[in-house]
Amino acid sequence: MDIRRYLGLFLLLACFVIAGPFAHAQIQVVGDGGPGPVKAQHLTAELVSLAPALAPGGTLDVGLVITLEEKWHVYWINAGDSGEPPRIKWTLPQGITAGPMQFPIPSRLPLGPLMDFGYEDEVAFPVKLTAARNVKPGPVHLDARVDWLVCREVCIPGKAHLGLxxxxxxxxxxxxxxxxxxxxxxxxxxxxxxxxxxxxxxxGKNEFVLDLITGERTTDAEFYPFDQEQIANAGDQVVEPLSDGVRLRVPRSPELTKLPATLRGVIKLDDETAYDITAPIVAGEVPRRAGSGPLPPAAKELTVLAAVSLAFVGGIILNLMPCVFPVLFLKGLSLVQSSNEDRGRIRRHGLVYTLGILVSFWIIVGALLALRAGGSEAGWGFQLQSPTFLAILASGIFFFALSLAGLFDIGLSLTSVGGELAQKQGYTGSFFTGVLATVVATPCTAPFMGAAIGFALAQSGWITFAIFTSLALGLAAPYLLLSLQPAWTRLLPRPGAWMETFKQITAIIFFATVIWLTYVYGSLFGSASAAGQGVYHVALLLACFLLLAIAGWILGRWPARWTSSIAALIVGILALAVPIYQPKQTTLTWQPFSEQTLAQARSEGNPIFIDFTAAWCLSCQVNERLVLRSADVQREFSRNKVTLIKADWTQYDAAITKQLASIGRSGVPTYVIYPAGKGSADVLPELLTKDIVLAALKKDTRR
Known part of the structure; x- marks a missing residue:
């Protein structure tokens, strides 16, 4: 799964109150068929009508009203990633018929990396009754059997016998x-x-694009499909307002291998306006053309010249940002130490440094334009959404900061200063110092930059290129001007012991930058998985830093030796491999539940893990994807030879219900470990984390 915005939503599960065990194992039918509301687990259900009487040959709207406890929900006709809609089975007097149950406008109900469609608080499902012309006048009784699924962290099936x-x-x-x-x-x-x-x-290959012409500019829209597995339910639906309507980009489901002929569903414009649509699908791609999306408010009135000017000023100010200033300071040190060198050479270093910034910015612009042409959206600093890029960036800055702090000496080759080595590699050092300045600048947005970048990303390629080039020249300008006017270096302090102290102070700023990058790195994993995943990956990055510190110690302990350089290089490669390399996840085989399967597994004496689950249970799907399928848990299942049994309760199963009752549960998710040997069942919480499962396995797999 791609690393996306939804990597920390699972953290929201920890905020919910976990429902306790339920007293009854069977799905009890509440109500005796009489009129009036009936109370069930976490909701109240009632049949109501708009009027007390129905005329022969006429119609009357009645409906099922469900009032829910806080944070519990029931489902729309297409439940989304999990769930089942309510259903009614009528027993009606002769001459009276009932139409299909109708569903009002739904809402998106996110939980973890999944998305359901349904209702919270209170909802009514209308049904239209029709009376034949020859139906006899007098009192009539309508009898209905209703079933539903109500969910929060656990999902509870319910049934009621209602009347009207x-x-x-x-x-x-x-x-x-x-x-x-x-x-x-x-x-x-x-x-x-x-x-x-x-x-x-x-x-298209990755999305459906819905263009709705309403006659006026429309700024909001959502699409709910009638057919399952057509769209990625939890994906971002991108709204692009048009002058006479709205364009809605809906991500296509990865399981949809063949483009359907039509798209059926509901397009929702606000909480009170929605349209039932069926439209033919025309194959093709609709790229995000320049200017097709809304501009940031601050950029709406900009001209091209104003945007170029703002970008240049923003680039100059960017030098003062905490993420960039240390690099500019190091370049300043190079000017101080090279004040007696050839002025022409100093100027060339300034130009090469500027070229390094320009080339880096052009690469970024090229990537942005390529992503935009392919229909994706990306902005300034988009590379910080990549864990691999963040790991390499944080590691490089950390290693560089170790040198500045005095652990080892890599000289000042990156700042292009004196000596024979500098004459051979100094220009390369200046170029890559410009690259470094660009890399560390991408997390920052200086004043004036926001409007200019927002304007640039909505323009044609050449205008975007010109604005980013102006930004790059602004970033390079302070050092470039000093190198072009060598006389100005006289205003800088003379070389001395203070430079070493200042260098070490600069290391503190770099270490602070590393802390921030580590936080961003962990957040990428924490936003779509359990909190433990973010902590786990941060720990891997910290282990990388430890190995880099060892590499730095090797260089400092045995300086200027090729053997120590090779050893440090090997350790450095191993260090980067720790956070970047992730072994492929294995998937073990689960046996379907039956009393015979459980009895056989228990007789063999191996530990047993039973997953009581259902396709309509959202929490079940979250626990399975984020915990039970994780590499750590799969590895422990395999290492301890755990027999895995899946008790699928999607359809009512008396054997599964009986087994749930034996452990005091009546809903899913439920997770049970039978220890090796003949120990009693160990029931885990409904909301799983890897730590909970691993701790239980450690306890229950001891022989």
Missing amino acids: NLTVDPKATSPAQPVGALGEALGLLPKPLPGDMKLTVTG
Whole structure:
């Protein structure tokens, strides 16, 4: 899975209150078929109508109203990544028929890396009754069997026997103004697309692009598909306002290998406006063309000349940012130490340093334009979204800071100063110091830069190139001006012992930068997995720093020796391999649950892990993807020869229900470890972490 914005959402699970064990193993049917509300686990259900009477040959809106406890939810007709919608089975008097249950506008319900579609608080599902013309007047009773799935961290199936008393009356009329939860739901049903609106759908390799012409600029939209496995439910749906409507980019499901003929679903413009749509899909790609997206507010009134000017000023100010200033200071040291050298050579170093910045910026611009042409969005500092880039950057700065702090001496080759070695490698050093200045500048945004960059990224390639070139020249300007005007170096302090002290102080700034980069690195993993994953990867990066410190100690202990240089290089390569290399995850085989399978496994004496799960259980899917499939847990399962059994409760299974009852549970997720030998069952919490599973395995796999 790509590293994306959703890598820390699993942390939200820790904020929820974990539901305790339930007292009954069977799915109890609440209610006796009479009218009125009935209370079930975490919700109240009731049948209601808009009027007490129904005319022969007429219609009447009735509905199922569900009132939920806080943070519990039920599902839309397409539940999303997991879940099941409510269902009604009617038993009606002769001459009265019921239409399909209707679903009001849903909401997106994120949990971890998954997304459900459904409702919280209170929802009503309308149903239209129709009476035949020959139905006899008088009282009638409507009988309904209702089932649902209500979820939070655990998912609880529920059933109710509900009823509604009505009267068949030839004088019955429909209410003038629908009221209550049912009346509100009727107003929130998605409507057919009006004739003056137009929808086109383009199906690309990675996304569907929905262009809805509404006649006015529209700034918000969401799409909910009727068919499963068409879109990536949890993916970002990108809204691009148009002058006469809206463009919505919906990520395509990775499981959708063949483009469907039509796209069916609901397009939601706000909480009260949605349209039921069915549109043919035209194969093709719709790139994010320059200027097609909304500009940042501060950039709307900019001209090209103003943006270029702001970028140049922003580049100059960027030198004062904590992430860049240490590099500029080191270049200043080089000028101090080279004040007696040939002025022409100093100027050439300044130009080479500028070239290093320019080339680096042009590479960044090229990558941004390539991503934009391919339909992706990226901005200033996009490379910091890559864990590999962050690990290499943080390691390089850490190693450089060790030298500045005095652990070892790599000279000042990066700052292009004197000596025969500098004459051979000094220009290379100046060039790559410009590269380093660019690299460490990307996390920063100086004043005036934001509007200029926002404007640049919405323009044509040449304008984007010109604005970023101006930004690069602004970043290079202070050192370039000093090198072009050697007389100004007289204003700088003379060389002396203070330079070594200042160098060590600069190391502190670099170490602080490393701490921040380490935080960013860990956040990439923490945002889509358990908190322990972020900590785990930070620990790997810290181990890398430890090995780099050993490499630095080798260089300092045996300086100027080729053997020590080779040894330090080998240790450095091993150091980078620690955070960058991740072994492929193995997937073990799970046996389907049955009483015979469990009995056989217990007779063999091996530890047993049972996963009580269901396809409609969102927490089950989160626990499985982020914990049970993790390399650490899979490795322990394999090492301890744990028999893995999956008790799939997607469809009601009496054997699984009985087994749940034997351990005092009635819902999923439930996780049980039977220790090696004949020990009693160890029931784990509903919300898993790797530490919980690993600790339980350690305890229960002892012979």
